[in-house]
Amino acid sequence: LRLQKQVGSLDDEVDDEQSHIFVGDDKDSPVIASILHAGASDQVEPGRIQFIAEKLAKDLNTLKTVDWQKRDNIQSQMRANMRITLRKLGYPVNERDEAIAGVMEYLKNEEVKVEI
Secondary structure: OHHHHHHHHHHHHHHHHHHHHHHHHHOOHHHHHHHHHHHHOOOOOHHHHHHHHHHHHHHHHHHOOOOOOOOHHHHHHHHHHHHHHHHHOOOOHHHHHHHHHHHHHHHHHHHHHHHO
8 A cells, every 4th residue: 555655646747847848848839830820821830830849849849959950960850850850740841941040940949049
């Protein structure tokens, strides 16, 4: 019985940590959505833009490492991942490069604010 209580409390702690991680992932998606919406507002419906932004935020947060800004290979992986996601989810071809550049710029600026 005591062991079950301990395991139960550990599960609660893990759930709390996972929900915190999800909240961290979610903070980037509104900004990413606004970047995507600015480039293709008339070509893609808003619901799809939000879905794409959430997928990008989730994928990019898994690729980020401590020193991702200094490592070109991580940045190129991030850009390639964004290209694939945007293509698969139907984002307009002529707007993809600008969207990728905008998202990367946002991520770099966001990291600088966190370090300060």
